[in-house]
Amino acid sequence: MNDLMPFEWIAAIRFLREGRMQSLFIICGAAIGVAVIVFMSALLDGMQANIFRRVLSSQAHIVLERPKQVARPLRATAPGQSALATIQKPSQRLSSIDQWQKIRDEMKTRPDVAAVSPTVTGPAFAVRGDANQAISLIGIDPEQYVRIVPLPEKIIRGTFRLTNNDILIGYQLADDLGVEVGDKLRVATASGGNLTLTIAGIFDLGSRGANLRNVYVLLSTAQNLINLIGGVSSIDLTVNDPFQAEDIAQSIADQTGLDALSWIKTNNQFFLGLNAQKFSSQMIRLFVGLSVAAGIASVLVVSVVQRSKEIGILRAMGGSRGQVMRVFLIQGAVVGLLGSLLGSTMATGLMAVWRLVAKNPDGTPMFPVTVQPSLFMWAAVVATLTGLLAAVTPALRAARLEPVEAIRG
Incomplete structure (x- = not known):
């Protein structure tokens, strides 16, 4: 089997096996980060969908009405005469x-x-x-x-x-x-x-x-x-994308000449709250991802220091700088991938616990929490790329080591 694997893969897997505890800790760290991101994404999406459904299920997304009658002056001024005209809004x-x-x-x-x-x-x-x-x-x-x-x-x-x-x-x-x-x-x-x-x-x-x-x-x-x-008196509309309701309402108003009131305009504070929640969720995911990347990078930097002699020997035996770089890039990608698989399993377990614990007083679920299969796929892709990017600096450092200096330690 090893004969069929490229040299870089053999070296990367060997380095990971030799530092089992170190590798296990960083994989668990990546897994916890992925589990937090997946579980939090499912939880916030479910909570937002539940709030959205409760608020908007009792009203139209857009309401079309006749334009309101404009105010008119009750008393006009003579030419050259300055006087305040009395303005009265007509009854609607x-x-x-x-x-x-x-x-x-x-x-x-x-x-x-x-x-x-x-x-x-x-x-x-x-x-x-x-x-x-x-x-x-x-x-x-x-x-x-x-x-x-x-x-x-x-x-x-x-x-x-x-x-x-x-x-x-x-x-x-x-x-x-x-x-x-x-x-x-x-x-x-x-x-x-x-x-x-x-x-x-x-x-x-x-x-x-x-x-x-x-x-x-x-x-x-x-x-x-x-x-x-x-x-x-009005025409009620439901649109395919509720978050685009205001733009659609403006388009319809221009098309028909009617007043088009979207739920975003009539529930502005609620809409701002949803946006704030979505933004805070994205920021939390970003910082969790950065912490996972920092953990992978720090462990691989230590690995470069610990294995400087092995790197020197590889270089002395004809290994190129590119091969040495790929060894550590593969390590980062493997750690990210294994962490994503373990983290997705942990997230599934957390959601099962949430369904058992989070219930209304009558025993019904507080709100449904589900994860689309595509989220697991994206978690694997993003975690692997994160591990790969986190390994760039350690890989460059390893590739720059001179064989003689590395062997001397």
């Missing part, structure tokens, strides 16, 4: 998006848009006996809207059913009004709409405000109640 009347069907169809053809759903949203009152509550009435097309917000998954009592006589309400509103599935609830609007509907389901959107305020009815029902027959 609920009105439909012009040619909304055409805009909806245009959005469906965009490759960066995953789902489109027209909605009618307006203020209303939910009345139950002597009790009443201000609500946000949302009329939806169930077949399209469930691709924006997975309402069937949010139902905790009753069923996801919307006909002309049905309504879906949040559990907080149900508790405040003292109603349950099957009860009647009267909805009244400022435009004179008044309709008694049956509670088909009670949902939990994960937000007290949304559970208290949002109610869902059929699109045509909302149009009748708000007196917006045949129109829609």
Whole structure:
């Protein structure tokens, strides 16, 4: 077998075997670094996906609305006369998006848009006996809207059913009004709409405000109640890459002339928090990687000093500087590769322990933590390259040793 291996590989493996404890310690150090990076990557990705899912699963990525009416002067000044004009912002009347069907169809053809759903949203009152509550009435097309917000998954009592006589309400509103599935609830609007509907389901959107305020009815029902027959007040969109939502929103606004509000703009603090978390995660990975590289380099530098006589003998027997360099580069790469394999195994074990320990009070997992197979592959590649780069300085030092001086020690 050794006869088939190049000289550099034979020498590198022999050096690693002779310093077993030294090699074992540095491989374990590299393994711990890889395990930390892989486990932390999986943990942070899972946590971010869980937060992202909880926050954005109850809202659209982009909402298209008619532009707001601009303020106008109530009193003009005569030529040559300086006077302050009184500016008053006009009341924003609920009105439909012009040619909304055409805009909806245009959005469906965009490759960066995953789902489109027209909605009618307006203020209303939910009345139950002597009790009443201000609500946000949302009329939806169930077949399209469930691709924006997975309402069937949010139902905790009753069923996801919307006909002309049905309504879906949040559990907080149900508790405040003292109603349950099957009860009647009267909805009244400022435009004179008044309709008694049956509670088909009670949902939990994960937000007290949304559970208290949002109610869902059929699109045509909302149009009748708000007196917006045949129109829609907004068009909700889900995009393929949520982190590009603001750029896509600006593109759509330029294309349609509508106001396009992305979740990034309406949840700016949340978005900044996600970015800060991602940046800190990358910095931690970088410093862990640097510490692993420094450990490999330091051990190989010591190895060069310890084996200076062997290096001198190799040079005296005809070994070139390039061959000596490759011996130590191979050592660094082998240490990095073995460390990545051991570290990936350790990371898998850590994730198994996390799944057993990190649970909610009801026994369900806190959030799913999974690792894509590609992460293990990249860990092996990066660790091997790190070991290779860490070995460059020791390899250069070994290659510069003169045979006579090295043998004399």
